[in-house]
Amino acid sequence: MRILVGVKRVIDYAVKVRVRPDKKGVVTDGVKHSMNPFDEIAVEEAIRLKEKKIAKEVVALSIGPTQAQETLRTALAMGADSAIHVEVPAGELERVQPLHVSRIISKLATEGKFDLVMVGKQAIDDDCNQTAQMTAAMLDWPQATFASKVEKDGDYLKVTREIDGGLETIKVGVPAVISADLRLNEPRYATLPNIMKAKKKPIKKMKASELGVDLTPTIEVISVEDPPVRAAGIKVDDVDTLIAKLKEAGRV
Amino acid sequence: QSTLVVAEHADSKLNAATLSAVTAAKQVGHEITCIVAGADCKQVAAELSKVGGVSKLLVAEDAALEGLLPERVAPVLLAAHKQFNFSHIIAGATAFGKSVLPRVAAKLDVSPISDITGIQAPDTFVRTIYAGNAIQTLKAKDAVKVLTVRGTSFEPAEVSGGSAAPEPLTVEVDKNSSEYIGQELSKSDRPELTSASNVVSGGRGLKSGDNFELLYKLADKLNAAVGASRAAVDAGFVSNDMQVGQTGKIIAPDLYVAVGISGAIQHLAGMKDSKTIVAINKDAEAPIFQVADLGLVADLFKAVPEMTEKL
Incomplete structure (x- = not known):
């Protein structure tokens, strides 16, 4: 089995984002970026499937500017065998929608004869939570989203999913698309020798147009603004005062 | 121009998220068709027919729709769309809505818009x-708008005043690619987290799953649901369905009591629209105090039992 795993370069989760003065997006220049944490979990799971001999090969894919290669190097240092970089200039990146990303992934999955596509359940920048589902639809493959456990079961993969009321178990035939939820695994740290080795692993570069994917946006961002600020509250000294204030407010 | 609302249900009960989706559909302003798909949905259909503002009700019943697998539900929605050519397709932003609607959008070659908070x-x-941490306003240029809506931003529609008669919709369901095995749902006598007026939530400060007992006692006094931060779920104190936050449940109760929760931005994303926020934490510098209306810097192991006793 060959796995294609998608990794997105996003503003690091610990950075407090700031809205740009033009109100069309957030400040990205000079801001620390890293791999989308959910994608890191997807990479880890793909590598574990390889270590368990369920998968033969893991290829990482990133769509973005030159710096997306740093994100790919991280995936390679974690254990991916090779990588594909679909170059999109930084200036155009903001207009790329999950619809476009899914088209690119599905084209590459078909051309590369992959058996499994893995991605994080959502990116922590746009919080869309769409790419796995749309890729599966375009490929006409089954989907197992929000996975918290993946096991091989004969010709099928048995996947435990995190749903609103608890957990759900499904079986999907391969080829399939899986999206990783938080508790699927704890991603490993790349070791120095593996970081050195990753520098020698191949990254294939290509453009969306070479795949026949048109990146014309169908969504126009009208504005991006700061959320309303909550009025400052007060500190109380003890439980009695807390209960009295709650009674005053009619909450208890 | 008409809107399709996709109903969600479990155990023959309509999910409140569907009623929020109906409210969103009313705001769009076009005629509303509702669709319910499942192995057994007569009861849900009966409930839906009472919802005011719904003028048409499609019912797709098939044993193969048990578990509502997206590979099987999406073709049903697409068949309905083919027949009626909707301008909008709307569902709640739940695990179900988020799984199925992007799949439908991709088949229609349009961009879905997730988790909207306003129209x-x-x-x-x-x-x-x-x-x-940022609010985006966007214009969708696709012919069909496929939307999931955040329940806390749209009041549930009333289950009264409606008179749509259920009409069967028959669709050939492909059973090959995936199979539903089962669900392990957490059982609780307390109110449901996403619809409760009061919520008590615990974080890493609780130190163990056993200590959540303190919160359950307080919750029983307040008739509250119990939630948790990601840290508490990751540490294995409680199950995943209790997580409040960016990737867990997004809630906006009248009263939210955060106990032993530091207040990471990912957690605040899930609860900062609550009407009154109370924080109990021994660390006076914890970021949760920046959003709390009432903060108590105290040892939760003393303060929570005291509060339970005095309420």
């Missing part, structure tokens, strides 16, 4: 990005 015009929507 400014039939093609202009508001949603949050970066875990609620």
Whole structure:
């Protein structure tokens, strides 16, 4: 089995984002970026499937500017065998929608004869939570989203999913698309020798147009603004005062 | 121009998220068709037919729809769309809605818009990005708008005044690619987290799953649901369905009591629209105090039992 795993370069989760003065997006220049944490979990799971001999090969894919290669190097240092970089200039990146990303992934999955596509359940920048589902639809493959456990079961993969009321178990035939939820695994740290080795692993570069994917946006961002600020509250000294204030407010 | 609302249900009960989706559909302003798909949905259909503002009700019943697998539900929705050519397709932003609607959108070659919090015009929507740290207003140019809506931003529609008669919709369901095995749902006598008026939530400060007992006692006094931070779920104190936050449940109760929760931005994204926020934490510098209306710097192991006793 060959796995294609998608990794997105996003503003690091610990950075407090700031809205740009033009109100069309957030400040990205000079801001620390890293791999989308959910994608890191997807990479880890793909590598574990390889270590368990369920998968033969893991290829990482990133769509973005030159710096997306740093994100790919991280995936390679974690254990991916090779990588594909679909170059999109930084200036155009903001207009790329999950619809476009899914088209690119599905084209590459078909051309590369992959058996499994893995991605994080959502990116922590746009919080869309769409790419796995749309890729599966375009490929006409089954989907197992929000996975918290993946096991091989004969010709099928048995996947435990995190749903609103608890957990759900499904079986999907391969080829399939899986999206990783938080508790699927704890991603490993790349070791120095593996970081050195990753520098020698191949990254294939290509453009969306070479795949026949048109990146014309169908969504126009009208504005991006700061959320309303909550009025400052007060500190109380003890439980009695807390209960009295709650009674005053009619909450208890 | 008409809107399709996709109903969600479990155990023959309609999910409240569907009623929020109906409210969103009313704001769009076009005629509303509701569709319910499942192995057994007569009861849900009966409930839906009472919802005011719904003028048409499609019912797709098939044993193969048990578990509502997206590979099987999406073709049903697409068949309905083919027949009626909707301008909008709307569902709640739940695990179900988020699984199925992007799949439908991809088949229609349009961009779905996830988790909207507002509708400014039939093609202009508001949603949050970066875990609620920025608010985006966007215009969708696709012919069909496929939307999931955040329940806390749209009041549930009334289950009264409606008179749509259920009409069967028959669709050939492909059973090959995936199979539903089962669900392990958490059982609780307390109110449901996403619809409760009061919520008590615990974080890493609780130190163990056993200590959540303190919160359950307080919750029983307040008739509250119990939630948790990601840290508490990751540490294995409680199950995943209790997680409040960016990737867990997004809630806005009247009263939210955060106990032993530091207040990471990912957690705040899930609860900062609550009407009154109470924080109990021994660390006076914890970020949760920045959003709390009432903060108590105290040892939770003393303060929570005291509060339970005095309420």
